[in-house]
Amino acid sequence: MLFDTHTHLNDPDLFLRAGELIVRAQEVGVTRFVVPGYDRESSLRAMELAAQHEAVFAVVGFxxxxxxxxxxxxxxxxxxxxxxxxxVGIGEIGLDYHYEEPAREVQADVFRRQIAIAKQVRKPIVIHDRDAHGDVVRILRDENAKEIGGIMHSFSGSSEMAAECLQLNFYLSFAGPITFKNAKRPREVAAQVPLDRLLIETDAPYLTPEPYRGKQNEPAHVRFVADKLAQLRQLPVEEIARVTYANAHRIFSIAGDVQ
Structure with a gap:
């Protein structure tokens, strides 16, 4: 059984086909899905999908x-x-310095306030970090996010940052990029992360893994991420499926048929 911990079935390109995509994923062993919001509309759509489908859970945020x-x-x-x-959590939240706007101080304020809400309800946070590794870790430390922990979504940082995130009670989630031939750093980190902190995701409709790179991503493709992790870890893919499935249930406090 596989658990796609970050799939945007609430994206306009996927939302109207969400039921079909869930069935297609279930046919290849993907049995649980977390759909993260990124604004008001997408958060509401994530909650709608979670209400409609037993296998789907929502994460909401800005x-x-x-x-x-x-x-x-x-x-x-x-x-x-x-x-x-x-x-089951707040996200995806964090910092994105790829563009000049929004201003960094505005991003930081919204990030901090969402961490505070997550701490009030004791639910984990799902982190978006783009070109902002140092400030993300600093804010997580300043806000004592270790109390609730969370997930570093589609982790792309260094081994040193990975170690800091693990110390802060975070799990590291890997997506399609670890299947890319030029993704040396994510592969190195994925090979080193403790098994009990490892997660898999698609980030559909983005970050499509090989062999479908260049096409629209979907939850069924999370199996290719699991396959690559199994190769990197020199473990049976069944073991990667088992540990990441259990880890996802643990961080999101989801009860279920965990083996």
């Missing part, structure tokens, strides 16, 4: 690229959303 548009009413709504039983 992406750093949308930080400038987040107001007090959004934080108030977030405090309500996170109390839903099918909402």
């Amino acid at each position: 992406h750093p690229q949308d930080a400038a548009a987040v107001g007090e009413s959004d934080f108030a709504d977030l405090e309500v959303w996170v109390r839903d039983e099918k909402v």
